[in-house]
Amino acid sequence: MANSRSGESVIERVVRVLETFSAERTVQTASEIGRRAQLPSSTAHRLVEELVASGILERDEEQRVRLGMHLWELALRGSTALRLRQAALPHMERVQSAIREHTQLAVLEQEEALFLERLSHPDAGANITRVAGRLPLHASSSGLVLLAHADPGLRERVLAAPLRSLGPGTITDPQLLRRVLAGIRRSGHVVAPGSVEGVSTGVAVPIRDAGSVIAALSVVLPRASDPAAAVRALSDAAVRIEEELRATRV
Amino acid sequence: MANSRSGESVIERVVRVLETFSAERTVQTASEIGRRAQLPSSTAHRLVEELVASGILERDEEQRVRLGMHLWELALRGSTALRLRQAALPHMERVQSAIREHTQLAVLEQEEALFLERLSHPDAGANITRVAGRLPLHASSSGLVLLAHADPGLRERVLAAPLRSLGPGTITDPQLLRRVLAGIRRSGHVVAPGSVEGVSTGVAVPIRDAGSVIAALSVVLPRASDPAAAVRALSDAAVRIEEELRATRV
Numbered sequence: 001m002a003n004s005r006s007g008e009s010v011i012e013r014v015v016r017v018l019e020t021f022s023a024e025r026t027v028q029t030a031s032e033i034g035r036r037a038q039l040p041s042s043t044a045h046r047l048v049e050e051l052v053a054s055g056i057l058e059r060d061e062e063q064r065v066r067l068g069m070h071l072w073e074l075a076l077r078g079s080t081a082l083r084l085r086q087a088a089l090p091h092m093e094r095v096q097s098a099i100r101e102h103t104q105l106a107v108l109e110q111e112e113a114l115f116l117e118r119l120s121h122p123d124a125g126a127n128i129t130r131v132a133g134r135l136p137l138h139a140s141s142s143g144l145v146l147l148a149h150a151d152p153g154l155r156e157r158v159l160a161a162p163l164r165s166l167g168p169g170t171i172t173d174p175q176l177l178r179r180v181l182a183g184i185r186r187s188g189h190v191v192a193p194g195s196v197e198g199v200s201t202g203v204a205v206p207i208r209d210a211g212s213v214i215a216a217l218s219v220v221l222p223r224a225s226d227p228a229a230a231v232r233a234l235s236d237a238a239v240r241i242e243e244e245l246r247a248t249r250v
Numbered sequence: 251m252a253n254s255r256s257g258e259s260v261i262e263r264v265v266r267v268l269e270t271f272s273a274e275r276t277v278q279t280a281s282e283i284g285r286r287a288q289l290p291s292s293t294a295h296r297l298v299e300e301l302v303a304s305g306i307l308e309r310d311e312e313q314r315v316r317l318g319m320h321l322w323e324l325a326l327r328g329s330t331a332l333r334l335r336q337a338a339l340p341h342m343e344r345v346q347s348a349i350r351e352h353t354q355l356a357v358l359e360q361e362e363a364l365f366l367e368r369l370s371h372p373d374a375g376a377n378i379t380r381v382a383g384r385l386p387l388h389a390s391s392s393g394l395v396l397l398a399h400a401d402p403g404l405r406e407r408v409l410a411a412p413l414r415s416l417g418p419g420t421i422t423d424p425q426l427l428r429r430v431l432a433g434i435r436r437s438g439h440v441v442a443p444g445s446v447e448g449v450s451t452g453v454a455v456p457i458r459d460a461g462s463v464i465a466a467l468s469v470v471l472p473r474a475s476d477p478a479a480a481v482r483a484l485s486d487a488a489v490r491i492e493e494e495l496r497a498t499r500v
Binding site: 009010011012014015018019021022023025026027046048050051055056066067069070072073074075076077078079080081082083086089093107109114116120125131132133183217 | 259260261262264265268269271273274275276297300302303304306314317319320321322323324325326327328329330331332333336339340343357359360364366369370381382383384
């Protein structure tokens with residue numbers, strides 16, 4: 001429906017427009033959007049105009065646009081991400097006050113770990129993840145937990161592809177990665193030193209709903225820390241989040 | 251661009267589709283969406299098909315759809331709502347551990363208070379607001395703060411319209427409301443007993459960025475509580491959030 005001459009639909013072009021926004025680029029002109037989304041300038045201007053009219057984008061006094069509050073509202077109001085995040089948040093806060101570093105919640109999305117929430121202590125160490133940011137499945141403690149419990153087809157695709165190194169501890173050997181994933185399924189957690197950054201260790205556990213792993217809960221510790229308390233705090237929190245999810249299942 | 255015979259654009263119809271989802275309705279069939287969005291069934295099915303292809307919606311095994319994680323990611327990743335919420339969250343947590351009830355962050359959106367965040371103590375009292383939910387400006391402590399600092403045109407529109415009663419303490423007399431709003435601008439906070447629900451009292455303060463009030467920070471207390479500690483905790487938090495916003499201004 002409503003395809004352009006290039007055969008691309010309006011919806012695909014809208015997604016491309018929205019994809020030009022990022023944490024580093026929250027405000028743009030229609031021309032910048034057109035260039036970054038590789039759309040003809042007139043198309044970009046018309047699309048931006050319509051998106052502003054519907055509240056998806058908002059325009060400021062300098063004719064630049066940003067993502068609209070109405071988009072935020074539409075995306076969250078009925079979302080299962082919000083349900084999971086609301087179930088998890090009080091228990092993430094408990095982990096956070098015990099461990100006092102970074103506590104994160106991630107889901108599998110398009111073969112990467114997508115972070116839904118992150119709580120950080122003011123004095124916590126390094127951590128590059130952010131809310132609505134992503135990390136590779138093989139190169140983050142959350143990703144490793146999600147990959148360990150992903151369907152076998154996805155797991156084999158990741159194992160067959162080049163395993164890019166992010167930190168000095170990223171597992172780039174597929175045979176070793178396969179053993180680590182089996183170990184995660186056995187032990188119920190992972191401790192991944194240096195998989196994202198040399199200075200830190202990720203610790204993660206799975207969260208299940210209706211029998212399947214739907215998320216990973218993790219903390220990021222300074223590299224030298226003993227992970228035992230974090231494993232305990234995360235495992236306790238996961239049990240409680242799973243109870244919450246059972247109580248609120250739709 | 252790409253208008254239907256009814257003159258409505260694809261983007262307007264997509265917004266109508268997304269608006270059929272809510273906290274109570276996270277999963278729907280394409281036919282239900284069509285009925286609720288008042289779209290012809292064939293149009294609804296085609297739109298849903300395209301939205302699934304682009305990750306805006308996700309389909310489950312029973313051919314029902316829900317809001318997609320990719321929509322969540324697109325809406326949050328570059329959003330100013332996320333920037334505000336990330337700046338506010340650590341300070342909301344501090345209010346939360348001091349007051350142990352509900353702590354909320356709201357912005358003005360389409361003449362209502364839209365709630366961006368809510369933290370709740372497990373033993374906290376009644377509270378009907380939720381994340382991505384809305385309340386009328388005149389009938390919530392957050393709304394009153396936002397209205398007090400809104401541009402005069404909006405304020406006069408609200409004062410001229412019928413002021414619907416939500417709780418026994420909702421201010422429905424425009425002259426009284428005008429005095430209360432002036433009082434909020436003078437004192438820097440509002441204590442609103444029973445404005446939403448008879449059993450609770452909302453307490454709220456403004457948050458400023460670049461000289462303008464951009465949000466309200468509030469707590470919901472049981473009706474009989476003394477609001478003094480809440481006013482202090484909220485005012486302290488607002489100062490700190492404003493510092494954070496100054497440090498991260500784009």
